[in-house]
Amino acid sequence: MVGGGYGGITVAKALDDVARVTLVEPRANFVHNVAALRAVVDPSWAERIFIPYGGMLVHGDVRRDRAVAVREGTVELASGDVLTADYVVLATGSSYPFPAKIEDDGPQRLHELHTALLGAGSVLLIGAGPVGIEFAGEIKAAWPEKRVIVADRSAELMPGDFPEEFRVRLREQIDEMGIELRLGVDAAEIETDLSFRCYGAEVNTDYLGGGRVDVAPHGGGRVDVAPHGGGRVDVAPHGGRGVEVTPELRVRGSGTMFAVGDITALPELKMARLAGMHAEVVAANIRSLLAGGTADRTYAPQPDAIVLPLGPKGGVTFSPEVGVLGAAESAAIKDGFYLDMYRELLGANG
Ligand SMILES: Cc1cc2nc3c(=O)[nH]c(=O)nc-3n(C[C@H](O)[C@H](O)[C@H](O)COP(=O)(O)OP(=O)(O)OC[C@H]3O[C@@H](n4cnc5c(N)ncnc54)[C@H](O)[C@@H]3O)c2cc1C
Numbered sequence: 001m002v003g004g005g006y007g008g009i010t011v012a013k014a015l016d017d018v019a020r021v022t023l024v025e026p027r028a029n030f031v032h033n034v035a036a037l038r039a040v041v042d043p044s045w046a047e048r049i050f051i052p053y054g055g056m057l058v059h060g061d062v063r064r065d066r067a068v069a070v071r072e073g074t075v076e077l078a079s080g081d082v083l084t085a086d087y088v089v090l091a092t093g094s095s096y097p098f099p100a101k102i103e104d105d106g107p108q109r110l111h112e113l114h115t116a117l118l119g120a121g122s123v124l125l126i127g128a129g130p131v132g133i134e135f136a137g138e139i140k141a142a143w144p145e146k147r148v149i150v151a152d153r154s155a156e157l158m159p160g161d162f163p164e165e166f167r168v169r170l171r172e173q174i175d176e177m178g179i180e181l182r183l184g185v186d187a188a189e190i191e192t193d194l195s196f197r198c199y200g201a202e203v204n205t206d207y208l209g210g211g212r213v214d215v216a217p218h219g220g221g222r223v224d225v226a227p228h229g230g231g232r233v234d235v236a237p238h239g240g241r242g243v244e245v246t247p248e249l250r251v252r253g254s255g256t257m258f259a260v261g262d263i264t265a266l267p268e269l270k271m272a273r274l275a276g277m278h279a280e281v282v283a284a285n286i287r288s289l290l291a292g293g294t295a296d297r298t299y300a301p302q303p304d305a306i307v308l309p310l311g312p313k314g315g316v317t318f319s320p321e322v323g324v325l326g327a328a329e330s331a332a333i334k335d336g337f338y339l340d341m342y343r344e345l346l347g348a349n350g
Helices: 006-015 033-041 108-118 130-142 164-177 272-290 327-334 339-345
Strands: 022-024 029-031 050-052 061-063 067-071 074-077 082-084 088-090 122-126 147-152 180-183 194-197 223-225 233-235 257-259 306-309 315-319 323-325
Touching: 006 022, 006 272, 006 339, 033 108, 033 130, 122 130, 130 147, 130 164, 130 306, 164 180, 164 315, 164 323, 257 272, 306 327, 315 327, 323 327
Parallel strands: 022 061, 088 257, 122 147, 122 194, 147 180
Antiparallel strands: 029 050, 067 074, 074 082, 223 233, 306 315, 315 323
């Protein structure tokens, strides 16, 4: 297992009883980044989003290291060690500007940012996607007196396949909270005490590069990266579409490598919930292969769905199953940020 985020821990845990699992992860703690923006404004969350990996695996182990080169059956680590495995699962996710995703292992930077926010009269969030909107809601709910602006060059609020009613109800709550929404503008012209980039996720797949990029088209084309000595793995450029996978979630062109979570090039939103669903498919396929069977569980990309909180009391939800839900229901769903579920998975509930 390469990467101990939402997808990686789910696969690792599911295979712990049938395989010798090694989870390679550079951080000492799992970072529950789904609650990161709440943790910025509410210091009582700052410690809680870091959950130790120590209680998760009974048989396997977690190696605190970073994969630098991955090829069929082999994972080379930053420490110089080389691991071999019958199956390798890539689950290295994506990076996002702080504080939406946090590279460190501790709450220190969150506390520093909290202090900086306390002293700021105005805050600019650049990007009117889920992170910009959620962050604005958190700041405005915690400090209603602060001026909070969300700006985006695009004229669209919340990109994605959501019905008009979703955006209308979101817009109503944004207005009620006094968040200033400026769409179709250049954020560089807006002056505030603090500003945050709330766009630009990049997939973490450097270890597949190996400096052997065959084609590198600019602007969304695909880069074909050949892993050393192995099959061919297709990887999109930074911030692009990620690793191409088969319906069984095998890395396309590979026999024994699978991929889950944000690094996959599947045409769907990048969500922890979906990383968990990918993980279940991959774990079932590897279980079957270990028992002498075939990898016949397949995954179908999921339609867009989101529970978007706007502070502890607001938010809007959409899924094709439930339709659009408003503030009270969305806040109730997001109450607790699913922390207990992930603590349970990580064996951190005592
Ligand atoms: C602010 C915010 C709120 C969100 N809220 C929600 C939500 O409410 N619901 C939801 O479903 N989704 C939500 N998401 C999306 C969710 O966080 C991502 O989809 C999820 O993190 C993807 O999980 P993953 O396992 O693919 O990767 P990640 O969680 O990104 O984990 C990847 C792991 O791999 C490790 N890693 C990276 N490189 C290497 C390497 N070379 N070697 C070894 N390890 C490596 C990293 O340290 C990390 O631990 C939110 C995202 C943000 C930013």
